[in-house]
Amino acid sequence: MTGPIAEGMRRRRSQPSVSDAAPTKRELVPLIEAAASVADHGSLRPWRLIALRGDARSRFGSAIVEATGLEGGAAEKMAAKPLRAPLLLAIVVSPKPSHKVPLWEQEAVASGVAHALSLVLDEAGWGVMWRTGHYTRSGAVHRMHELKPDEYLLGWLYVGGTKKQKGGRRKPVKAKDLLSSL
Numbered sequence: 441m442t443g444p445i446a447e448g449m450r451r452r453r454s455q456p457s458v459s460d461a462a463p464t465k466r467e468l469v470p471l472i473e474a475a476a477s478v479a480d481h482g483s484l485r486p487w488r489l490i491a492l493r494g495d496a497r498s499r500f501g502s503a504i505v506e507a508t509g510l511e512g513g514a515a516e517k518m519a520a521k522p523l524r525a526p527l528l529l530a531i532v533v534s535p536k537p538s539h540k541v542p543l544w545e546q547e548a549v550a551s552g553v554a555h556a557l558s559l560v561l562d563e564a565g566w567g568v569m570w571r572t573g574h575y576t577r578s579g580a581v582h583r584m585h586e587l588k589p590d591e592y593l594l595g596w597l598y599v600g601g602t603k604k605q606k607g608g609r610r611k612p613v614k615a616k617d618l619l620s621s622l
């Protein structure tokens with residue numbers, strides 16, 4: 441298969457371990473603009489992103505601890521999770537009123553933006569990994585992100601500089617088994 445998009449998608453791997461380098465806002469904006477070109481029924485833009493850097497990541501760690509109710513060493517370990525990358529991009533579903541486009545379609549758009557953003561960040565040379573946790577939809581995490589009542593999270597893109605790249609082939613997808621006809 442040829443073509444830069446297909447090749448980039450095949451090459452992309454999630455990077456669980458990244459360095460302290462991170463894209464600036466100026467560097468992020470054109471990548472977000474590119475990712476925002478996904479199909480969007482009614483062009484509602486039912487999503488937004490929140491960048492967490494520096495201390496915001498520690499406040500996120502505290503919110504996770506509050507949400508999980510952990511104590512002692514386990515709480516400390518959990519609080520440090522957001523410090524695994526210098527930049528976290530929270531993916532927010534931000535539903536827009538519409539008679540035509542139900543919520544599930546709007547969530548599909550937000551998810552598409554996140555996948556596309558992972559891809560273009562990877563192409564730009566950044567290490568990226570989409571992460572979640574059972575605390576993702578908790579009240580404490582919702583409040584810490586200052587979300588509106590109807591907004592909710594799809595997780596975070598953990599972004600940083602590439603270190604030792606996780607490469608190699610992923611488990612092959614038997615696409616012909618996933619395609620049927622009627």
Ligand SMILES: Cc1cc2nc3c(=O)[nH]c(=O)nc-3n(C[C@H](O)[C@H](O)[C@H](O)COP(=O)(O)O)c2cc1C
Nearest residue numbers: 452453454455568569570571572573594595606610
């Ligand atoms: C919505 C979503 C949430 C995810 N959450 C986690 C997570 O919390 N922890 C994790 O190890 N992988 C998580 N993953 C999977 C990784 O992002 C990644 O896709 C996986 O490790 C496979 O690596 P690859 O992308 O290089 O194929 C999540 C993926 C998605 C789409």
